[in-house]
Amino acid sequence: MPGMWWVVGATVVVGLVAAYLIWTAGRVERLQARAQLAARALDAHLLRRAAAAAVLAERRYGVELYAAARIALDAQPEEREAAENDLTRQLRAVELDPTDPDCEAVIAASRRLALARQVHTDLVRDARTARSRRLVRLFRMGRRHTWPRYFDIDDPTLTTPATDVTAR
């Protein structure tokens, strides 16, 4: 009965397509969730750096650095990138002494912020690539999440000796 083979063949094809779609949907969901968690970690590191800078400013460097740190801490989402870049500039303008624990805290916080930024950028890129695929858009996978957004700031690394070239 050739008719039956058609049915079997069609069922297999439909099954494979369905499996692929489910797998793709899971993949999009996973990448999406990961980009969101990375954004949370990035947010935490931004707050840590600003807090460390505020502590340092109170003790040593005065108003301008303190203001920049405050503005970064209080910034609205749409102003935040500019505020963080401003804080990076202020930190670069002052002479930081790595042997002082407060300075070291700012340097370490900046270094870890640079890593969080790098990881976040990569994961957002992965999520955006997955979501912009035609099949994903056609089936509107991942529509429950907002479109993943880059956080576009300058490299916040403070000390860059020859061996310490962080990604840009």
Add this chain to the structure above:
Amino acid sequence: MRIGIVCPYSFDVPGGVQNHVMDLAEALIGLGHEVSVLAPADEDSPLPSYVVSAGRSVPLPYNGSVARIAFGPVSTARVRRWITRGDFDVLHVHEPLTLSISMLAVLSARGPVVATFHTAMTRSRVLSAAQGALQIVLERITARIAVSALARKVQVEHLDGGAVEIPNGVAVAKFAGMQPLPGWPGECGPGTGGTLGFLGRFTESRKGFPILRDAFVELAARRPGLRLLVAGPGDPDDLFDRFPPELRDRVTFLGLVPEADKARMLRSVHLYVAPNTGGESFGMILTEALAAGTTVVASDLDAFRRVLDNGRAGRLFRTGDAAALAQTLTELLDDPAARAELTACGDQVVANFDWPVVARRVLEVYAAAIEATDGRVIDQEWVGSD
């Protein structure tokens, strides 16, 4: 932290990636972390206690040389079992884009994955052709490390992602304070004596041995007692044929020296020469020579310039220029004060490459990967804990 490290190449044969993995694992254990390394190895080969065998490896031609790797259903099962049993906080795979247990581990991983890229592959057409398949591997990686600027460039240009550049470490303690080989390096006075060293494949053109040979031949004619110490794989006749007969007794060939004797060889020369003409992605041998406390003369490739802190920690000469090399060698052989100044700077520079320092930077990347996977932030003290 519980750390699982995957090495794609067999520990049965020595190699750069294997050494890197072992040194990193030992440095992390030294910092108080729990480390398990998964690598292909024959059942009966002796392994360090922290290494788990992923089974027998098969030789496979790869990237111009032969790599011994494991791949297949048996390896897959072993990789899965190791991951489940290990219950790692972070999985660190090396060279995940080779068909190896590294790739299997990435595909089986559930938690944060850190990947280190060693080679600077430039076969962009192959990479772009397989982009779709590679993407499945790449998007399971949380954070990427490149060991050199060149390896990072490949990441950015061909694999569409950034990477944190963390250089290869060097086990400074293993290299410092070694005794030179008996009878070396010998006398070195103004206008006479002195010993030059070269380590590596003298037959490979990009290692630049002919440039050192030309400089040596020119210099030896007017500098009595100048000697050349060569170590590396190759045929002695092939080496000696390159020199005029009257100079052959001033060239000593050690053959392939075991890793443990490398430091002694480097201590046995007044000047270590790296005349490479290109293709060197990092310049591991330079950091090793600096760690041994030897004065370095190197061609001014970008990678070497960076390692030598723009000539502060070792003298640079114009790449490929034998006359300039001869000139630099004469200056340094006649000036012990300048050599001492360079090695003093070299000590400072190499401290940045010491494994415990490098391992702390790797730990910060682990922390970033873990944080990006569960959204919580890890304390600095914990990351940098001794």
